Amino acid sequence: MARPPGHDRPLYVRTAMSLKSRILAGHYVPGQRLPSEDELAATMRASRSTVRQALSELRDTGYVTSRRGSGSYVADPLPIEALSPQSGPVYTGFLDDLDNEAHHVRERDRVQDTLRADQWLGARLKVPVDSPLVRYRATRLRHGVPYGVATDIVPLSVAERITPEVLAAGPTIVDALTLAQSRVAESLQRLEPGVLDAADAERCGASPGDPALEITGVAYDSTHTPIDAYTLTITAGYGIGLHLTRTTLD
Structure with a gap:
């Protein structure tokens, strides 16, 4: 964030x-x-x-x-x-501020499958309904400690450039996108409370029904083309710090 x-x-x-x-x-x-x-x-x-x-x-x-x-x-x-007005406020920041943090983040137990775009995914990725998509799921770790589950869904045209070699070299799918010449230039996401289902709880060493934070969003490349519809489910106990200041602009 x-x-x-x-x-x-x-x-x-x-x-x-x-x-x-x-x-x-x-x-x-x-x-x-x-x-x-x-x-x-x-x-x-x-x-x-x-x-x-x-x-x-x-x-x-x-x-x-x-x-x-x-x-x-x-x-x-x-x-x-x-986002719709009902989504609440939008706080802006810079993707390059995440560079240092990204050095500490890795994914493990990554799996992938294919699916077809429904109306919801089609609208977010700007592809026709029933278009082929590739989904990646992995346990997300920081300093080696599991803190959540990442799900990334990308158009087939993007996934075709994410070769096994690129996947092996990318600590996260975001890194893999960069290596595949589809660097994320902008993203917009929402945060909502949720609970862990059985599969995510097992990945994180938690219990089904434990509280979680759901971060869902869409990532875009430098041409404003959507390249990743993602969800990051964060387990309880993982904190995100915000530094807020008030400045008089002149």
């Missing part, structure tokens, strides 16, 4: 990420006109020049469009599928 944008990031990037989180949470919907630069500057406690740079960043990444003489609008469609 990526941490919130920190002070090591340029001010306009932090402002862009805050605005992006509101878009992905449904506060601003596709096609909606955004408040003026002055209004955004007041709302986000940033200077107008910082807001202008932030909007430029969001235009470059496909989240905002501009109309001469009219202002800035939320892109329609968005590069990635936004």
Whole structure:
């Protein structure tokens, strides 16, 4: 889980990420006109020049469009599928902040099978219903200690590049995707409470019905193409730390 944008990031990037989180949470919907630069500057406690740079960043990444003489609008469609307003807030961060943590994470007992896309998976991976998919399941470990079960479902066109050699060299499927030239550039996920079923409990050395945290999401490559519909079931006792700061932007 990526941490919130920190002070090591340029001010306009932090402002862009805050605005992006509101878009992905449904506060601003596709096609909606955004408040003026002055209004955004007041709302986000940033200077107008910082807001202008932030909007430029969001235009470059496909989240905002501009109309001469009219202002800035939320892109329609968005590069990635936004969460519904009922999903709660979206906290933004940076994937490269996970690099150090990834060195401590491994998967074991990895298995794979094939399945066909139902309507739910088809919508998330942007493939027709009944398209072939490949599913990977593995026990996830940190410093050698099991903490959850990872399920990754990828389109067949992506899975064909994940050869046995790539799988052997990739500590996780995310690493394997990078080695297969399908590096994850962006992902959007939701967190919900859950319980362990018998199979996941056995993998983690826990008991069926134990509380768990379900992280489900979709990962995209640099072209905004969905390449992985994933679920990470985390067992009780594994903590995720968040460092939160409040900054006056100027």
